[in-house]
Amino acid sequence: MKVVIMAGGKGLRFWPRSVETKPKQFLALTSNESMLQQTYQRFSKYVDVADIYVVAGSSYIPLIREQLPLLDPSRMIVEPYQRDTGPCMALTARFFLQQELDDVIVTTPSDQYIPDDAELMNVLREAEMIARKDESIVTLGIVPTRPETGFGYIRADANSTLGQAKRVLRFVEKPNEQRAREFMKEPNMYWNSGIFIWKPSTINYYMKLHQSEMWNKLWLSDLPLEHVYASLPRLSVDYAILEKAERVYTIPVHFVWDDVGSWNALERVFPTDERGNLFFGDVHSLHATNSIIYAEGQKVVAIGVNDLIIVSTKDGLLVCPKSEEQNIKLAISMMEASK
Template sequence: MKVVIMAGGKGLRFWPRSVEERPKQFLALTSRDSMLQMTYNRFRKNIDAADIYVVARSSYITLIREQLPYLDPSRLIIEPDQRDTGPCIALTARFFLQQGIDDVLVTAPSDQYIPDDKALMKALLEAERLAGKEKSIVTLGIVPTRPETGYGYIRAASESIAGQAQRVLKFVEKPNEQRARELLLEPDTYWNSGIFIWKPSTIDYYMKLYQRDLWNKLWLSEEPLETVYATLPKLSVDYAILEKATTVFTIPVHFVWDDIGSWTAMERVFPKDEQGNIIFGDVYPLHINNSIVYAEEQKVIAIGVEDLIIVSTKDGLLVCRKSEEQHIKMAMDMISAAKSSD
């Protein structure tokens, strides 16, 4: 089994600490190590270094080499540009198939919080056996603990096959609050972890079936990869393959897991003070409640506020109601559009 760590995201919802030049996977958010280092070390405890790869856009290669100096350059898969997880997974499969390698792959995000590496490995070994079968895709489904609107969900058949695995019936898009509460009560419903286990030949099969134009461009074009890759559509692998495939399974897991995708995720990792706050840096709070305040390189005074996210870094200032944090990415898209029009 080989592991491919996907480290090409921009982490916009963690702005202004996470910026495009140094996104969240390269930041120390939950420990002294960066999220990328934590992810690599988690797998390295159980898997040989020769079987761990990192895929990321070319602009992040320097950061990766700084943080993982022991990573063999031949274990680095370079995306010429960021085109979402669909093209990223396709490029990864092409990388292995061109070398005649068809071992089971674990494709995993670089920014997840999973403190129990033994439980993770146990689930992956079970998934490996199932993913080794022709055309089988296996996911890890997280047993939900709250009505979460920031994750996609998996609906599975009630009966188990091949151990813990259940056949996936449907992938559910990120729900609204009401639907999330309903999903929490529905049996055999899990959070989509974004960790997928499959063979390169399986990816090849489904790409040819559902994304033939994308796949043919990667394999058949005579133009340089950099030119071809820029023309690929921005598709998530969920939309490109998973939502359409018929032989998909999930293994329910109960270990602590968090997609560190936004500022409120910090509340699930760090303890709150008596007023329900989480404070980082040189912060002077007075009469504040249920807030997250982060200060970097300057003092921050917060007085009489509640349910806010306040983040101050050299790259900007964020003041946001916690209930509105899903709009941070929208605001960043507005900034990008404004820059493009200048």
């Protein structure tokens, strides 16, 4: 089994700490190591380092080399441009198949918090056995612990199983709060972890079937990869093939997991003070409650604030109600577009 760590995201919801030149996967958010370093260490305990790969955009290769100096350059899968997870997975499959390698691969985000790595590996070994068969795709479904609106969901069929795995009926987009509360009552609804276990030939099979134009460009064009990749559509792998694939299974898991996708996620990793606050850096408060405040390189004084996210770095200042954090990405995208 091989592991492919996806390290190409922009992490806009962690702005202004996460910026395009150094997004969140390269930041130390939950420990003294960056999220990428944690992910690499998590798998290197159980998988030969020669079987760990990283896929990312070309602009991030210097950061990867700096943070993972032992990673051989031959195990870096380089995207010329960012084109979302659909083209990223197609390129990854091509990378292995061109070397006539078709071992099961685990494709995993680089920014997840999973303290129980032993239990993770136990589940991945079971998923590996399923993924060897008949173009089967396996994902890990996290048993929900709260009505979460920031994650996608998986609806599974309890009557169609393969060991602990359940057949996936459909992938569900991020819900509003009412739907998230309804999902909590359904016994076969799980958070979509974004961790997939499959063979390169399985990706090949479904790409040829459902995204033939993109797949043919990658395989048949005589143009340099940079030219081909620039013409590929921005598609998530969920939309590109997973929602259309015939044999997708999910293994429900109960271990602690978080995608650390936004500032509020840090409250699920670190304890808050007696007033419900979480402070980082040189922060001073008076009558502040239930707030997350991050100060980098300067003092921050917060008086009488409640339920706010306040982040001050050299790249900018964010002031946002915690309930509005899902709009941070939209607001930053609008700001960038207005330049």
